[in-house]
Amino acid sequence: MQIETIRFGTLDLKEEVVIxxxxxxxxxxxxxxxxxxxxxxxxxxxLQSVDDPQVAFVVCQPEMMGFAYKIPADKLEQLxxxxxxxxxxxxxxxxxxxxxxxxxxxTGPLLFNSMTRxxxxxxxxxxELPKYLTVLK
Numbered sequence: 001m002q003i004e005t006i007r008f009g010t011l012d013l014k015e016e017v018v019i020x021x022x023x024x025x026x027x028x029x030x031x032x033x034x035x036x037x038x039x040x041x042x043x044x045x046x047l048q049s050v051d052d053p054q055v056a057f058v059v060c061q062p063e064m065m066g067f068a069y070k071i072p073a074d075k076l077e078q079l080x081x082x083x084x085x086x087x088x089x090x091x092x093x094x095x096x097x098x099x100x101x102x103x104x105x106x107t108g109p110l111l112f113n114s115m116t117r118x119x120x121x122x123x124x125x126x127x128e129l130p131k132y133l134t135v136l137k
Contacts, residue, residue: 004053007046008037018050019112025121026108031055034119044093044102047110059090065104068134071111075122079113086115106133 003011019034033050036059043064049055062068069089081087090112092105107126112119124132 003035003048003050005048005056006053007056008048011035011037011048016117019047019117019119021119021121023120025110026123028055045090047090047092058093058095059110060093060102060104062089062091062104062109063136065091065093065102066136067104067106068136069109070132070134071122072132075111075120078120079111079118080116081113082115086113088112088114 001013001015003013005011013035017035019036021032021034024030024032028049031049031051034047035050037046037048039045039058043060045059047057047059071087071089076084076087079087088111090110092108092110093102094105095101096103106129107124109122109124110119111122
C-alpha cells in the first residue's frame with residue numbers, strides 16, 4: 001500500500017504495519033489509521049496518519065523521558081490484550097524551540113496492542129496524573 005505524506009513523501013508500506021485507532025484521537029476522531037516511522041537514530045518516532053498526509057505526531061516511549069505509566073485494567077481491556085507484554089505505550093512530544101528541549105504530553109499517552117495493532121489515546125485528567133504516573137530515577 002502507498003501513502004502520501006508531507007514530511008516523508010510517498011511511502012510504500014505493508015498493511016500489517018498499520019495501527020488502528022477505532023475511536024480516533026481527540027481532535028482527530030476521523031483519522032483512524034496510522035503508521036510508526038523512525039526519526040533518525042534517536043528515541044523519537046513519527047506517528048503518521050495514513051489518511052491525511054499533513055497529520056503526524058512526534059512520539060517516544062515514556063521511559064526515554066524519565067517516567068512510566070500505571071495502566072488501569074479497563075484501558076487494557078479496550079485493546080483486547082492477551083498478554084501485558086504486547087502493550088506498547090508511547091507519549092506525544094512537542095519541542096520548545098526557544099529552549100531546545102522536548103516536552104512530553106503527559107496526560108494523553110497512546111496505548112496499543114502490538115499483536116492486533118489496535119490502539120487508543122488515554123486522556124488523563126491532570127488532577128489524576130499522580131495516580132498513574134511514576135517518575136523514574
